Amino acid sequence: MSKNREQLIKLACQGDQKALEKLLLICQPDIKRFARRTCSTSEDVEDAVQIVLWQLYRKIGMLKTVATFTGWLFRIVERECYRLFKIRRSKNINSDFELDNLPTTNLDMDLKIDLINAIIVLPLIYREVLILKDVQEYSSPEVAAKLGITVQAVKSRLHRARTIIKEQINSQKISNI
Known part of the structure; x- marks a missing residue:
């Protein structure tokens, strides 16, 4: 200064x-x-x-x-x-994720099912962060406070969770070909 x-x-x-x-x-x-x-x-x-x-x-x-x-x-x-x-x-208390509100086609529904399955099989430490951050839309500091971890840990776990989900969905696409 x-x-x-x-x-x-x-x-x-x-x-x-x-x-x-x-x-x-x-x-x-x-x-x-x-x-x-x-x-x-x-x-x-x-x-x-x-x-x-x-x-x-x-x-x-x-x-x-x-x-x-x-x-x-x-x-x-x-x-x-x-x-x-x-x-x-x-x-805007509409923070609950509702599949029924999303427009659907067969491809969309397949992707939703794959996404839900990928989230369900995530290890708990990644699933908690992903749901709090991406579904319930908490900020990183809020997620950190709720889980008793650092903001850096939140970011790291969120990145890892998204990477795992992408890999699972991509492997689903390849196996369906």
Whole structure:
């Protein structure tokens, strides 16, 4: 962090209104960039940015040290994106996977059956992650929290689960030829 920015944060923490306004302008692009990676929709990104800027404005005086500013700010963004995600998800409670809602042809039905069979025979550690992430649409941090594993483990298991399913479905296609 530059000396100029550190000084700006110090002044804003001490209640300097001009420094706070300048800090809000400087931080907005970083907040938006981080929110784009964290929020689930573009509407949530815009909402999160506005809420985070408001919280920064209101709570900057609570910051204990300048060195923790960036982590503190991004933690607020992360929490806000998660809160907005939960609100959006609760409005769309249709998170259950329903085969009956999908349009069907004979080929589609065969693929669905193969897919279900491939998921069923996945080892439990991969099946849990796949269902939570791809079917129930939980975020990686949520899946990690539910299963008591790291986000990296979630990503690794999800990748492995998808690879196993692809291999099984491709081998089914080859054996049916």
